Amino acid sequence: MGSDTVWREICSKLGYKQASATRTRGAKPWRTVYVANLCAECVREGNIVLNLSGGSIETSQFVSLCSSCFGKVHRKPMQHRTADLLARVKAKHGTLFQFKLYNLIPEPK
Numbered sequence: 001m002g003s004d005t006v007w008r009e010i011c012s013k014l015g016y017k018q019a020s021a022t023r024t025r026g027a028k029p030w031r032t033v034y035v036a037n038l039c040a041e042c043v044r045e046g047n048i049v050l051n052l053s054g055g056s057i058e059t060s061q062f063v064s065l066c067s068s069c070f071g072k073v074h075r076k077p078m079q080h081r082t083a084d085l086l087a088r089v090k091a092k093h094g095t096l097f098q099f100k101l102y103n104l105i106p107e108p109k
């Protein structure tokens with residue numbers, strides 16, 4: 001019990017769910033679930049979830065973006081996705097992380 005109960009209630013109101021199917025095994029603190037559901041760039045409510053590792057759910061790292069930040073990247077072809085796109089993501093998580101996201105977001109048709 002404690003503060004995680006508060007985060008669980010917030011997550012429940014917003015419809016955020018644990019990524020893991022089981023309730024006990026692999027369950028993450030609800031605060032972590034909440035943060036994972038915020039846009040990694042602008043910290044508004046995220047609504048697009050990207051699976052960074054592409055592995056099984058337990059070992060996966062999920063990142064959320066809001067549709068606005070996702071769209072900024074999506075509108076640009078790969079060679080125009082430079083360091084100023086998702087600058088906050090880069091500052092917080094590094095260039096490799098930033099490029100992982102670029103690679104997960106489809107290019108415009």
Ligand SMILES: [Zn+2]
Nearest residue numbers: 039042066069
């Ligand atoms: Zn955003």
